[in-house]
Amino acid sequence: xxxxxxxxxxxxxxxxxxxxxxxxxxxxxxxxxxxxxxxxxxxxxxxxxxxxxxxxxxxxxxxxxxxxxxxxxxxxxxxxxxxxxxxxxxxxxxxxxxxxxxxxxxxxxxxxxxxxxxxxxxxxxxxxxxxxxxxxxxxxxxxxxxxxxxxxxxxxxxxxxxxxxxxxxxxxxxxxxxxxxxxxxxxxxxxxxxxxxxxx
Numbered sequence: 711x712x713x714x715x716x717x718x719x720x721x722x723x724x725x726x727x728x729x730x731x732x733x734x735x736x737x738x739x740x741x742x743x744x745x746x747x748x749x750x751x752x753x754x755x756x757x758x759x760x761x762x763x764x765x766x767x768x769x770x771x772x773x774x775x776x777x778x779x780x781x782x783x784x785x786x787x788x789x790x791x792x793x794x795x796x797x798x799x800x801x802x803x804x805x806x807x808x809x810x811x812x813x814x815x816x817x818x819x820x821x822x823x824x825x826x827x828x829x830x831x832x833x834x835x836x837x838x839x840x841x842x843x844x845x846x847x848x849x850x851x852x853x854x855x856x857x858x859x860x861x862x863x864x865x866x867x868x869x870x871x872x873x874x875x876x877x878x879x880x881x882x883x884x885x886x887x888x889x890x891x892x893x894x895x896x897x898x899x900x901x902x903x904x905x906x907x908x909x910x
Contacts, residue, residue: 713747727765741759755865814843830909
């Protein structure tokens with residue numbers, strides 16, 4: 711496994727729409743393993759292939775690591791008494807590798823303070839669908855489906871946005887989005903925090 715470089719806004723490659731992923735087996739397993747290692751090293755909970763310069767519809771996710779600290783648990787808007795996961799989230803084994811993911815059902819609304827490994831150090835409240843169903847294929851090219859809500863639902867929608875060339879700042883009001891963009895343009899990115907903040 712190897713760490714990969716994460717692209718940051720305003721890199722134009724983050725704005726390109728990813729192509730359908732067509733290579734499975736060892737190549738898909740290697741790419742996803744490298745992406746997972748990169749995600750964990752960067753204290754993220756999700757990473758899409760275009761964030762590492764690969765314009766392919768593949769994402770890796772692991773929201774089960776949220777809740778490892780008191781601060782993480784406190785920050786969760788949706789949590790159960792024991793694990794911090796909803797009933798639907800608990801049924802899904804993580805980490806997840808979603809290839810060519812497509813949301814087939816969506817309902818409800820939830821707001822969450824999102825961050826992004828491609829816009830490090832910035833956070834703001836984003837509205838997402840609360841409950842979703844997703845079809846995708848695994849690294850062997852086999853069709854799969856999942857149903858979830860909670861933070862996992864939010865993270866999946868966030869990562870699919872990346873596949874379509876969108877960042878979470880695009881879902882903010884024009885004023886909030888421009889404020890973040892202007893800060894980055896003038897000051898660059900803040901120094902990396904030593905805390906366990908999680909980004910996707």
